[in-house]
Structure formats: structure tokens, C-alpha cells
Amino acid sequence: xxxxxxRCVCGATLQYKQDLRxxxxxxxxxxxxxxxxxxxxxxxxxxxxxxxxx
Numbered sequence: 001x002x003x004x005x006x007r008c009v010c011g012a013t014l015q016y017k018q019d020l021r022x023x024x025x026x027x028x029x030x031x032x033x034x035x036x037x038x039x040x041x042x043x044x045x046x047x048x049x050x051x052x053x054x
Contacts, residue, residue: 004047010036017049 006014012035014020020040023030031045032038040048 003051004044006040006044006048008033008036008040009038012036014040014044014048016051016053020045020049 003015008014010033012019012033014033019034021032021034021037023032028042031040031042031049033040
């Protein structure tokens with residue numbers, strides 16, 4: 001499977017769980033860019049958070 005990455009509006013490349021910050025939501029967690037706090041789409045965040053650096 002191809003590694004998931006997401007380019008945030010701040011220019012950061014989100015590739016691993018440590019690039020994200022988790023907030024509690026009503027039903028599902030809200031994942032945000034650690035650098036700028038911009039929300040990351042849930043499906044992308046879930047794929048990224050399961051990846052580990054080599």
C-alpha cells in the first residue's frame with residue numbers, strides 16, 4: 001500500500017501520527033495539523049495515524 005501523505009495549507013507535509021494533534025469530538029476525534037491547528041480530513045488522518053517511520 002502506498003504511504004498516505006497530506007499537504008496542509010501551512011505547507012507542512014503530514015505523514016506520521018506525530019504530525020497530527022488529536023482533539024476529542026462529539027462522536028469522532030478531530031485530527032489537526034500539529035503546526036497550524038488546521039483540521040485534517042478524517043479518512044486521511046486515520047490512514048496517516050497508522051503509519052510508522054521506517
